[in-house]
Amino acid sequence: MRNVGYAHIDDLASLIQIDSQVIGNESRHKQIQEAILEKRCLVVKEGEAAAGFLLFNTHFFDNTFVSLIIVSPDERRKGNASLLLKHVEEISNTNKIFSSTNRSNRQMQKTFQVNGYSQSGMIENLDPGDPEIVYYKQKK
Template identity: 85%
Template structure:
């Protein structure tokens, strides 16, 4: 059974391992640790095993912003990213939720669209030749 909860420091090693599987390095180790300690990191588990995680903050014009969603390659296409988004929507302290993904990341764009997010703009020049699409959802 899959469930979502705040990540704990005991989850750090498994979350870094998942992140490393996806991006090929442990460069976000401190960012993940900080998010866990500040209760800004959610983990989705399949039983006791971490399947993925989400990091959020409220630094985007005082709105909730999902800055990172990572799902283990073997756990993709099983609804984990959607479970994480739905959970952050429940716990968010703001009425608006934003996130973003590269224009080349069609899979993440579909996840946002399936979960009721709409495009809210585009940011050029972050990754050369691959603009960032900003997504938005109004909490009910």
């Protein structure tokens, strides 16, 4: 059974391992550790094993912003990203939730759309030739 909750510091090593599988290095170690300590990191687990995680904050014009969703390559297309999004929506203390993904990341765009997020704009010049699409959802 999969469950979602706040990550704990003893989850750090497994989250770094998942992130490294996806991006090829451990450069976000400090960012993930800080998010765990500040209760801004959610983890989805299958039993005791982490399948993926999400980082969020409220620095985007005082709205919840999901800054990172990472799912282990072996755990993709099993609804883990959707579970993480639904959980952040439940715990968010703001009425608006934002996130973004590159135009080239079709799978994440589909995940946002399936979960009721709408396009809210585009940011050029972050990644050359691959604009960032901003997504938005109003809490009910």
